[in-house]
Amino acid sequence: MSPYRTHYSKELNQDSDGKEVVVAGWVEDIRNLGSIAFIILRDRQGTLQITTFKKEHPEVFKKLVSLSRESVISVRGICRANEKVRNGYEIIPKDVEILSRAETPLPMGIVDKVNVEMDTRLDNRFLDLRREEVRAIFLIRDKIIDSAREFLRKEGFIEVHTPKIISSASEGGTNLFRIKYFERDAFLAQSPQLYKQMLMATGFDRVYEIGWYFRAEEHNTRRHLNESTAIDVEMAFIENEEDVMKILERMILHICRKIEGMEELSRLGIEITAPSLPLPRIRYDEAIDMIRKKGLEIEWGSDLGSDEERAVGDVMKERGVSFYFITKYPLDAKPFYTMPEGNLSRSFDLFCNGIEIASGSQRIHDHDLLEKRLREDGLDPDDFKAYLKAFRYGMPPHGGFGMGIERLVMSLLNLKNIRECILFPRDRNRLTP
RNA sequence: GCCCCGGUGGUGUAGCGGUUAUCAUACGGGCCUGUCGAGCCCGUGACUCGGGUUCAAAUCCCGACCGGGGCGCCA
Numbered sequence: 070m071s072p073y074r075t076h077y078s079k080e081l082n083q084d085s086d087g088k089e090v091v092v093a094g095w096v097e098d099i100r101n102l103g104s105i106a107f108i109i110l111r112d113r114q115g116t117l118q119i120t121t122f123k124k125e126h127p128e129v130f131k132k133l134v135s136l137s138r139e140s141v142i143s144v145r146g147i148c149r150a151n152e153k154v155r156n157g158y159e160i161i162p163k164d165v166e167i168l169s170r171a172e173t174p175l176p177m178g179i180v181d182k183v184n185v186e187m188d189t190r191l192d193n194r195f196l197d198l199r200r201e202e203v204r205a206i207f208l209i210r211d212k213i214i215d216s217a218r219e220f221l222r223k224e225g226f227i228e229v230h231t232p233k234i235i236s237s238a239s240e241g242g243t244n245l246f247r248i249k250y251f252e253r254d255a256f257l258a259q260s261p262q263l264y265k266q267m268l269m270a271t272g273f274d275r276v277y278e279i280g281w282y283f284r285a286e287e288h289n290t291r292r293h294l295n296e297s298t299a300i301d302v303e304m305a306f307i308e309n310e311e312d313v314m315k316i317l318e319r320m321i322l323h324i325c326r327k328i329e330g331m332e333e334l335s336r337l338g339i340e341i342t343a344p345s346l347p348l349p350r351i352r353y354d355e356a357i358d359m360i361r362k363k364g365l366e367i368e369w370g371s372d373l374g375s376d377e378e379r380a381v382g383d384v385m386k387e388r389g390v391s392f393y394f395i396t397k398y399p400l401d402a403k404p405f406y407t408m409p410e411g412n413l414s415r416s417f418d419l420f421c422n423g424i425e426i427a428s429g430s431q432r433i434h435d436h437d438l439l440e441k442r443l444r445e446d447g448l449d450p451d452d453f454k455a456y457l458k459a460f461r462y463g464m465p466p467h468g469g470f471g472m473g474i475e476r477l478v479m480s481l482l483n484l485k486n487i488r489e490c491i492l493f494p495r496d497r498n499r500l501t502p
Numbered sequence: 503g504c505c506c507c508g509g510u511g512g513u514g515u516a517g518c519g520g521u522u523a524u525c526a527u528a529c530g531g532g533c534c535u536g537u538c539g540a541g542c543c544c545g546u547g548a549c550u551c552g553g554g555u556u557c558a559a560a561u562c563c564c565g566a567c568c569g570g571g572g573c574g575c576c577a
Contacts, residue, residue, distance in 0.1 A: 089538080092513090098538085098548065099536070100536095100540060101534090101537095102534055102535060102536075102537060102540080103533070103534040104534075104535045105534095105535040105537080106537085107536075107537050107538070107540090108533095109538075111559095112559090118538075120536080120537090122535075123535085124535085137529095138528090147550090153536060153537085153538090154537095154538080155538060173512090173528085173529060173530090174512045174513085174528055174529045175512075175528075175529090176512065176515095176560045177512080177513060177515085177528095178512090178513060178527070178528065180515090180539085181513070181524065181527055181528065181539095182526080182527065182539060183513055183514045183515085183527045183528080184513085185514070186513090186514080186569095186570090187570085188569065188570075189513070189514090199523090239523065243575070243576070244575095260577085280577095282577065284575090284576075284577085286574095286575060286576075287503070287568080288573090288574080288575065288576080289571070289572085290571075290572070290573085291572095292573075292576090292577085293575085293576075293577085294577085297577060298577090299577060302532070365508080372575090374574080374575095374577095375572090375573075375574090376505050376573095422577095425576075425577070427577075428576085428577070471577065472577070473576090473577025474577085475577075476577050477577090480542070487577095498568085498569070498570095
């Protein structure tokens with residue numbers, strides 16, 4: 070037990086009534102009425118009230134009312150039940166220790182009644198995170214990751230970590246960050262794709278990685294980051310992509326069940342209902358029909374743009390569905406390692422409320438076909454030698470998916486900006502903090 | 503990469519050729535024994551930078567810098 074605290078704010082109850090307790094935290098507000106003052110103290114659980122009387126403890130009173138907001142203090146005093154206080158208990162202080170005095174004025178208000186812009190919030194993220202509703206996002210995020218891990222372990226997946234410093238363009242498609250690797254150039258990985266596939270040639274059979282994606286795209290939108298996190302899954306000896314989708318949808322269900330009762334959700338005004346399985350599977354062809362019925366023009370074969378994805382999302386929303394798959398994309402719309410099926414592919418994207426949150430497929434496991442597809446995609450097999458080698462000495466049929474963690478958090482919690490979902494976002498302009 | 507938009511006290515805003523530059527909140531001081539968005543009184547505090555137009559620029563024009571957003575791409 071910390072010498073600075075015997076109780077958190079929510080731990081005060083009948084047992085503490087009349088007893089001496091020690092509480093600690095940040096001074097959220099001071100309401101000085103002259104002879105009596107109320108100090109609102111915040112800790113990780115919430116807030117509590119310290120009530121001090123000038124007549125009874127003039128020294129303690131003076132010390133408390135002269136504090137600046139957001140200073141850190143530890144207070145020893147008697148806990149007293151009092152109906153007049155919002156959470157039923159107040160502390161009558163005997164001693165106050167000032168652990169850290171906050172400068173004034175604050176760069177942004179924690180509980181002020183003025184709006185603060187995202188940019189100012191991110192510049193002062195440590196202050197922003199003192200707000201309960203902001204912390205709630207990360208408590209839910211923590212639970213999401215914890216549940217995903219719990220599910221995958223139970224399903225026999227092992228957690229792996231693959232390199233983030235790589236030698237060359239791994240999949241094409243996106244721009245990579247170039248870095249110096251001693252005397253050579255290297256890149257930051259856009260995804261663990263090639264490595265998790267190589268692991269399918271080892272006998273691990275089922276792996277997952279919770280890691281980073283780095284993408285050097287100069288996009289500047291509410292749903293893109295240049296550094297994002299993802300849950301990547303790869304599994305061997307599958308019959309087709311349906312086996313992968315089953316794991317993914319069951320993982321989503323498990324996550325929803327684990328978070329649906331969290332009190333942090335109500336703090337955000339969100340309700341989550343676990344979806345029923347199986348999730349709807351909409352073939353690309355059907356999606357095209359839906360989009361055309363909505364009055365948008367789209368050519369068969371092209372990937373779905375934002376408007377098109379939104380159109381499908383709207384139709385599903387009308388049907389009361391938040392999670393759904395779009396499957397069997399045209400081969401040309403998917404990366405080279407995707408298993409062909411005629412001019413289509415054994416691929417799928419998972420959407421939540423109209424936002425793409427995951428993408429996966431059965432992969433090609435035949436070396437020669439893979440090399441052919443690389444070439445057709447305009448890539449040079451020589452750049453992929455180490456990867457291709459894993460396909461020459463026994464590679465089982467396999468598939469997997471990558472799910473963006475920020476995307477999932479954003480769509481589940483109905484947040485308007487993906488930067489809300491990551492502690493210290495990296496975007497086109499932001500490199501600090 | 504393409505295209506829109508914006509920069510006014512610590513924070514969030516109003517003003518859009520001539521104002522003592524609006525309001526809120528924060529901050530500093532004062533009054534107040536039950537506050538909980540405490541209240542009341544007083545005070546400090548701002549036009550991103552550089553050119554230009556004009557009798558006069560926060561306001562109009564050009565450029566720079568810094569942001570926000572959309573598209574493409576994707577998680």
